Amino acid sequence: MAKVIPLLLFFLFFFSLATALSSDGEALLSLLSAASPSAKSSSSVLSSWNPSLQTPCSWHGIECSPQNRVISLSLPNTFLNLSSIPPALSSLSSLQLLNLSSTNISGTIPPPFGQLTNLRLLDLSSNSLSGPIPKELSQLSALQFLCLNFNRLSGQIPPQLANLTSLQVLWLQDNLLNGSIPSQLGSLVSLQQLRVGGNPNLTGEIPSQLGLLTNLTIFGAADTRVSGVIPPTFGNLSNLHTLALYYTEVSGSIPPEIGSCLELRNLYLPMNKLTGSIPPQLGKLQKLTSLLLWGNELSGQIPAELSNCSALVELDLSSNNFTGEIPSEIGYLTSLTIILDLSCNSFTGELPGSFSSLTELQSLDLSHNKLCGRIKVLSSLTSLTTLNISYNNFSGPIPVTPFFVTISTNSYLENPNLCQSIDGFTCSSRATRKKGLKSAALISIILASSVIFVSNIKG
Numbered sequence: 001m002a003k004v005i006p007l008l009l010f011f012l013f014f015f016s017l018a019t020a021l022s023s024d025g026e027a028l029l030s031l032l033s034a035a036s037p038s039a040k041s042s043s044s045v046l047s048s049w050n051p052s053l054q055t056p057c058s059w060h061g062i063e064c065s066p067q068n069r070v071i072s073l074s075l076p077n078t079f080l081n082l083s084s085i086p087p088a089l090s091s092l093s094s095l096q097l098l099n100l101s102s103t104n105i106s107g108t109i110p111p112p113f114g115q116l117t118n119l120r121l122l123d124l125s126s127n128s129l130s131g132p133i134p135k136e137l138s139q140l141s142a143l144q145f146l147c148l149n150f151n152r153l154s155g156q157i158p159p160q161l162a163n164l165t166s167l168q169v170l171w172l173q174d175n176l177l178n179g180s181i182p183s184q185l186g187s188l189v190s191l192q193q194l195r196v197g198g199n200p201n202l203t204g205e206i207p208s209q210l211g212l213l214t215n216l217t218i219f220g221a222a223d224t225r226v227s228g229v230i231p232p233t234f235g236n237l238s239n240l241h242t243l244a245l246y247y248t249e250v251s252g253s254i255p256p257e258i259g260s261c262l263e264l265r266n267l268y269l270p271m272n273k274l275t276g277s278i279p280p281q282l283g284k285l286q287k288l289t290s291l292l293l294w295g296n297e298l299s300g301q302i303p304a305e306l307s308n309c310s311a312l313v314e315l316d317l318s319s320n321n322f323t324g325e326i327p328s329e330i331g332y333l334t335s336l337t338i339i340l341d342l343s344c345n346s347f348t349g350e351l352p353g354s355f356s357s358l359t360e361l362q363s364l365d366l367s368h369n370k371l372c373g374r375i376k377v378l379s380s381l382t383s384l385t386t387l388n389i390s391y392n393n394f395s396g397p398i399p400v401t402p403f404f405v406t407i408s409t410n411s412y413l414e415n416p417n418l419c420q421s422i423d424g425f426t427c428s429s430r431a432t433r434k435k436g437l438k439s440a441a442l443i444s445i446i447l448a449s450s451v452i453f454v455s456n457i458k459g
Helices: 004-019 023-034 037-042 087-091 111-115 135-139 159-163 183-187 208-212 232-236 256-260 280-284 304-308 328-332 353-357 376-380 402-406 430-435 437-458
Strands: 062-064 070-074 097-099 121-123 128-131 145-147 152-156 169-171 176-179 193-195 218-220 242-244 249-252 266-268 273-276 290-292 297-300 314-316 321-325 339-341 346-350 363-365 370-373 386-388 393-397 417-419
Touching (some): 023 087, 087 111, 111 135, 159 183, 183 208, 232 256, 256 280, 280 304, 304 328, 328 353, 353 376
Parallel strands (some): 121 145, 193 218, 242 266, 249 273, 273 297, 290 314, 297 321, 314 339, 321 346, 363 386, 370 393
16 A cells, blocks of 8 residues: 555646646736636637646637747737736747737736747737836847837837847837937838827937938828927938828928938828928929828929829828919829818919819819919819819809809809809809809809709700
8 A cells, every 4th residue: 555655646746747737828827817807708718718728729819839839929909908917928938929909908018028038029009008118128139010009108218129120110109108219229220110109298309310221111200299300311211101290390391302212102291390492302202192291381382393293192282381383283293183282372373274184183272372363274173072262363254064063152262253154154244253252152053953953854
């Protein structure tokens, strides 16, 4: 009997080892235990986490290596309702992907996450995380994607993030970060996307060193208090697709070097303090689809070279100090489909005849300028759904087309020499010139009624 007992104990010990959950599994259970009771009961994901198994490799959201080490924890859009992220997750030493985006997590980012040295993706976006970005994250030398956007993170952007030499995507937008953009980030030569917008307390100048990021495709710092000039070094960003700098304190002129960013699709610079003229070099951006410059203090004339931007679908230069005539070359931008907005400037002269080529344009706003002459050319814009030519000095008959008959007379406000017409060539009466909008509205109603009456007869 004395010999049987040690043998039995040995088998019990061996059996316990064979059935015990791995250390990675135990670390994951910390996440399960931290989840709220409502999350556990409502989540089909968490209900698959069976602690009686030897490994967590069959659990939902978990991937393992051939050695049964956890390499991926991905639970996006899972309601975890955590008041904090369990630090025990930092013991998952083989982890390469950690995605807890949109899981209703609060608390802070655990500094021990800096121990996850094999991590390639860390996505904690769209939660309620607060506190600073731990400088310990700079130890993640293999990290390629760091997504911390849409949280409540505060403090400064750690300059130590410049140690993440493999980083391709850095999303920090829509937090409560302050301080300035670290110039050290200019050493992240693999970086493709840098987004820091939506941090209203972010200040300081945009570092010229960011011009060294030649692989950058997106730079966004909108809705911040960054100031100073747009660095001319941005002309070196040969792969840049989107430059988003709006609602900031940025001032100075638009650097002509931007014309060297030949891959640029979207140039968003509205609501800043930009001055000077539009550089004609922007005409070299033949892949540009959106040019938004409204709400600045830009001046001078529209450069004819913009007509070379043959992919442009929206052009908004409103609320600036532009002068001179609208260049006829703008009419050659037949790619314009979404909007052409030149309102609230000081443009003079007549509408160029080339406007007749803008047949795909849906929205045109020329209001609050000093334009004059007839508007017959606008009858060719057969795709228009929105038009505003108010507060100008246009004259002559309003075109007789289905669109012009149906639009509000607010589209013509304060153009006293415009008049309604039966044939589109001559004014129907002198009274319409004097009475302006009231007569225009009345004749519009009469014309619309006539169309309905004729249609009923034909029917």
